[in-house]
Amino acid sequence: MYKSNKKNLIKLTPIEVIDLSVSLGKDLILDKISCSIKNNSITAVIGPNGAGKSIFLQTINGLTNIDYGKITFNKIYNNDEIRNKQAMVFQTPTLLRRNVKSNMDFVSNVKNKNGKLIIKNILKRVGLEGYDDKPARLLSGGEKQRLSLARALFIEPSVLLLDEPTANLDPFSLKLIEEIILEESKKGATIILTTHDMAQAKRLASDIIFFNKGKILEQTDANAFFRNPLTKEAKKYINGEILL
Amino acid sequence: MNILLEAFAKSFELVFTLNEDLFEILLLSLKVSGISLLLSCLIGLPLGTFLAIKSFWGKDAFLVLFNTMMGLPPVVVGLIVYLLVSRSGPFGWLGILYTPTAMIIAQMILITPIIVSLTSQIIEEISQEYKSLFASLVVPSHKAIIAYLFDARYSILTVVLAGFGRAISEVGAVIIVGGNIDHLTRVMTTTIVLETSKGNLSLALALGIILLSIALTTNFILIRLKIRAKRRMYV
Numbered sequence: 001m002y003k004s005n006k007k008n009l010i011k012l013t014p015i016e017v018i019d020l021s022v023s024l025g026k027d028l029i030l031d032k033i034s035c036s037i038k039n040n041s042i043t044a045v046i047g048p049n050g051a052g053k054s055i056f057l058q059t060i061n062g063l064t065n066i067d068y069g070k071i072t073f074n075k076i077y078n079n080d081e082i083r084n085k086q087a088m089v090f091q092t093p094t095l096l097r098r099n100v101k102s103n104m105d106f107v108s109n110v111k112n113k114n115g116k117l118i119i120k121n122i123l124k125r126v127g128l129e130g131y132d133d134k135p136a137r138l139l140s141g142g143e144k145q146r147l148s149l150a151r152a153l154f155i156e157p158s159v160l161l162l163d164e165p166t167a168n169l170d171p172f173s174l175k176l177i178e179e180i181i182l183e184e185s186k187k188g189a190t191i192i193l194t195t196h197d198m199a200q201a202k203r204l205a206s207d208i209i210f211f212n213k214g215k216i217l218e219q220t221d222a223n224a225f226f227r228n229p230l231t232k233e234a235k236k237y238i239n240g241e242i243l244l
Numbered sequence: 245m246n247i248l249l250e251a252f253a254k255s256f257e258l259v260f261t262l263n264e265d266l267f268e269i270l271l272l273s274l275k276v277s278g279i280s281l282l283l284s285c286l287i288g289l290p291l292g293t294f295l296a297i298k299s300f301w302g303k304d305a306f307l308v309l310f311n312t313m314m315g316l317p318p319v320v321v322g323l324i325v326y327l328l329v330s331r332s333g334p335f336g337w338l339g340i341l342y343t344p345t346a347m348i349i350a351q352m353i354l355i356t357p358i359i360v361s362l363t364s365q366i367i368e369e370i371s372q373e374y375k376s377l378f379a380s381l382v383v384p385s386h387k388a389i390i391a392y393l394f395d396a397r398y399s400i401l402t403v404v405l406a407g408f409g410r411a412i413s414e415v416g417a418v419i420i421v422g423g424n425i426d427h428l429t430r431v432m433t434t435t436i437v438l439e440t441s442k443g444n445l446s447l448a449l450a451l452g453i454i455l456l457s458i459a460l461t462t463n464f465i466l467i468r469l470k471i472r473a474k475r476r477m478y479v
Contacts, residue, residue, distance in 0.1 A: 062379075083382050087380075097478040098478070135476035
């Protein structure tokens with residue numbers, strides 16, 4: 001059984017997003033959004049395609065430039081030390097042109113953390129035991145995403161950012177990834193994930209942030225959101241209607 | 245047809261009788277091309293990587309310059325190196341004209357732009373692919389560069405062998421700065437030129453076959469490696 005190391009969990013929460021605006025080229029992607037991510041919560045970021053969910057995650061991870069506003073982690077601005085305690089799993093995983101084991105070893109090397117046994121345990125945990133020598137880019141979609149998650153878990157992140165981690169995955173991978181998300185949350189990690197899967201958001205999330213056209217229309221706890229959404233856009237989205 | 249058969253017979257004879265002159269020429273060819281390739285790689289790989297990952301004013305001009313230099317005419321390079329290292333030239337005091345050193349310098353000038361330009365293209369592509377992941381993992385730049393070069397190793401090997409191909413088959417520059425002096429600067433290509441001019445076509449062709457065999461062997465190894473890498477999706 002994989003054991004957590006809670007000592008390594010630096011407190012990065014609450015994450016406060018204040019009047020945040022982000023542009024890509026001439027397009028305004030996030031338009032003066034504000035929200036707060038609670039400690040040890042699982043926040044599902046939902047909304048239609050192009051609403052700005054992925055950019056929101058990337059901005060928290062420090063991957064995009066901020067035009068205006070700020071993000072603080074337990075009142076501290078993002079810096080390399082904070083980013084070293086975050087881990088991001090991208091919707092389309094980027095895997096190194098190496099085998100599975102070497103992909104894990106790379107993270108171990110980057111983080112200056114010797115962890116042969118940890119790597120072995122994590123690969124077992126994500127269902128990739130015995131895949132050490134398999135070229136990473138020959139894995140199936142679900143396996144690639146699980147390897148990407150394994151890399152993130154190696155970091156023992158305080159904040160785990162997951163961009164549609166189970167989109168188009170097989171049921172085995174979906175179940176396994178959801179179980180790991182819940183386990184990480186129990187260990188104390190704060191998790192933010194984007195998803196289009198309402199059932200998944202209901203199963204996992206303690207909080208919901210609803211995005212539409214670069215703005216946050218609602219932030220509330222998950223039960224309240226699904227029971228009684230406050231905006232007509234959220235009602236439409238939950239009912240599976242197309243938002244224009 | 246007869247001359248071809250004669251040439252094949254001659255080339256086998258030269259190889260299997262361990263002809264001393266042939267091996268001397270062959271070894272010098274490999275030595276000159278090998279050293280110039282090694283030095284070009286030492287300059288070209290870091291420079292190509294730098295051009296790929298760094299943004300600075302005038303970067304495009306450098307890339308255009310190196311791309312253009314890939315097509316440098318060897319005789320022009322030979323002539324320039326000759327002017328530089330001849331007795332009346334600025335580096336005449338080095339006394340390296342008609343020595344293997346001058347040949348290595350000329351070949352380096354021909355190969356380095358190939359290594360720089362192609363390495364730059366390869367590293368730019370892989371660095372774009374890994375950009376978000378490395379930024380997210382907060383990968384230090386020196387570790388990122390090592391990762392780019394390691395993960396692009398099969399493509400870079402192609403570049404290195406392309407450089408070797410250019411060096412080993414080159415004649416125009418080495419004949420000008422080397423002078424094709426027997427037992428000193430005579431290499432495979434310059435010998436072929438000499439034997440052809442003497443009308444000794446079968447010997448020239450035999451040397452050509454040996455030269456071609458070297459090129460074929462390196463390409464065969466390269467293709468095998470690339471196929472293996474492609475199967476594993478490492479390229």
